[in-house]
Structure formats: C-alpha cells, structure tokens
Amino acid sequence: MSRTGGPGVGRTAALIPAAGSGTRLGRGPKAFVEVAGRSLLARSVAALAPYVDEVLVALPAGLALSPGVNARAVVGADTRQGSVHRLLHATSADTVLIHDAARPFLPERVVLALLEAAAETGAATAALPVADTLVGTESGDSPGRLWGHLVPREGLWAVQTPQVFTRAALLAAHTAAEREGFTATDDAGLIAWQGGRVRLVPGDALLFKVTTPGDLALAEALARNVEAGG
Numbered sequence: 001m002s003r004t005g006g007p008g009v010g011r012t013a014a015l016i017p018a019a020g021s022g023t024r025l026g027r028g029p030k031a032f033v034e035v036a037g038r039s040l041l042a043r044s045v046a047a048l049a050p051y052v053d054e055v056l057v058a059l060p061a062g063l064a065l066s067p068g069v070n071a072r073a074v075v076g077a078d079t080r081q082g083s084v085h086r087l088l089h090a091t092s093a094d095t096v097l098i099h100d101a102a103r104p105f106l107p108e109r110v111v112l113a114l115l116e117a118a119a120e121t122g123a124a125t126a127a128l129p130v131a132d133t134l135v136g137t138e139s140g141d142s143p144g145r146l147w148g149h150l151v152p153r154e155g156l157w158a159v160q161t162p163q164v165f166t167r168a169a170l171l172a173a174h175t176a177a178e179r180e181g182f183t184a185t186d187d188a189g190l191i192a193w194q195g196g197r198v199r200l201v202p203g204d205a206l207l208f209k210v211t212t213p214g215d216l217a218l219a220e221a222l223a224r225n226v227e228a229g230g
C-alpha cells in the first residue's frame with residue numbers, strides 16, 4: 001500500500017522509462033551511467049519506491065536490472081512514448097507516476113504534492129516557471145543564430161517529471177495517439193491533446209534532466225556534495 005494513498009489514488013505504480021540510448025550524453029545506455037558510484041536508474045528507483053506499491057522500469061532490449069535495484073523490468077520501445085505505453089500495459093495500478101530515469105534527484109516534497117494534486121484532478125506534472133529571457137530566431141546569413149523576436153515568458157513553464165495520472169486515462173490517451181500517429185514529448189502532452197486538464201505543481205531545480213556531458217558533471221558534483229553531507 002502506498003504511504004500517501006488518498007481518495008482517488010488507490011494502488012499506485014511508479015513507471016520509469018529507462019530504455020533511451022543516451023545519444024546526447026555519449027556514454028552508452030544512459031540509465032546505467034553512474035553518478036558518484038550509483039546509476040541514474042538506481043537513484044530514481046530508490047527515490048520513488050517508498051511512495052508507491054510497485055516500481056516498473058522499461059529497459060533497452062538485452063539489458064537487465066542491476067542487483068539491488070528493486071523493480072520489475074519490461075523491454076522498452078524505440079521512443080519514450082512507446083516505452084511508457086508498454087509500462088502502462090504491464091501494471092494494473094489505479095494511479096501511475098511516470099518519471100524519467102534521467103532525473104536522478106527527486107525531492108520528497110514534489111512526489112507528495114503531485115500525488116495530492118492528481119487525487120484532485122487526475123493529472124498533474126512537475127514544472128518550473130521559465131526564468132530566462134526567451135527569444136525566437138530569424139533566418140538570414142546565420143540561420144537559427146540571429147536574434148529575431150522576444151517571446152514573453154509570463155505564463156510559460158518548463159515541464160519536468162514526475163507526472164501523475166489515472167492509469168485508465170493515460171492508457172486511453174496512448175492508445176488514441178498510437179492509432180492516430182500523434183506524438184508528444186511527454187505524457188502530460190498526450191492528456192492535454194485529448195482535452196484533459198493537467199495541474200502544474202512546482203517542481204525543483206534539482207530535477208534537471210541529465211542530457212549532456214555538462215549535466216552529468218553537474219550531477220556528479222551535486223551527488224558528491226550532498227552525500228558528503230555538504
């Protein structure tokens with residue numbers, strides 16, 4: 001039984017898409033890359049396990065969970081969307097919490113706030129208000145590198161994971177997307193495409209996605225600092 005199971009939450013599963021190839025990082029299957037001696041995947045599983053009834057992970061074909069990672073594995077697909085779709089078919093939980101393996105630092109506050117929001121609305125995602133100035137580029141002698149027009153940042157949020165949904169609603173959205181050939185970068189996008197309302201819950205700067213070598217260096221420094229009690 002999950003620690004937070006309130007009305008409308010029921011049995012809860014954490015679904016972790018971890019089947020990516022990590023092309024931008026360039027270190028092989030990214031979920032298995034270690035930060036301060038512990039893989040990104042092991043960190044994400046450990047951060048979620050206390051709050052859910054089960055943890056399921058989508059892995060690249062031919063790879064298995066490392067010893068000590070307490071989860072059930074399925075084989076992922078060619079896209080993140082496809083991997084989540086397979087995970088949804090592999091659980092019967094009422095509520096699913098989807099979290100990228102590539103976001104290894106997950107504050108408890110965010111998990112609890114998401115489960116509470118999803119119990120009210122059926123769909124919620126972590127997100128942060130955009131803090132930087134945004135500019136669109138213009139074509140010209142340096143295509144894509146010339147300052148074009150300012151994009152007002154008011155009301156814009158950068159979407160993170162975790163994202164929490166009623167499993168039946170998310171499965172229906174995935175099934176429709178597959179049927180109609182629609183793709184979105186994440187699950188909240190699929191629910192919104194179906195006309196669903198997605199609550200934005202304040203995420204955390206610590207929830208950055210390890211995408212590039214610079215992100216990995218940052219994660220390494222952060223993990224060493226935190227784990228040294230800094």
Ligand SMILES: Nc1ccn([C@@H]2O[C@H](COP(=O)(O)OP(=O)(O)OP(=O)(O)O)[C@@H](O)[C@H]2O)c(=O)n1
Nearest residue numbers: 017018019020021022023024078079083101102
């Ligand atoms: N076919 C895929 C692609 C991605 N993911 C997962 O989705 C999350 C977010 O993806 P991203 O960070 O973009 O990972 P990669 O696809 O591995 O990165 P890249 O695009 O650089 O190859 C990751 O935990 C990744 O493992 C997945 O399960 N199945």
Ligand SMILES: C[C@](O)(CO)[C@H](O)COP(=O)(O)O
Nearest residue numbers: 080100159160161185186209
């Ligand atoms: C799911 C996600 O992490 C939410 O921000 C993001 O959409 C994944 O994007 P990517 O294109 O796979 O990096």
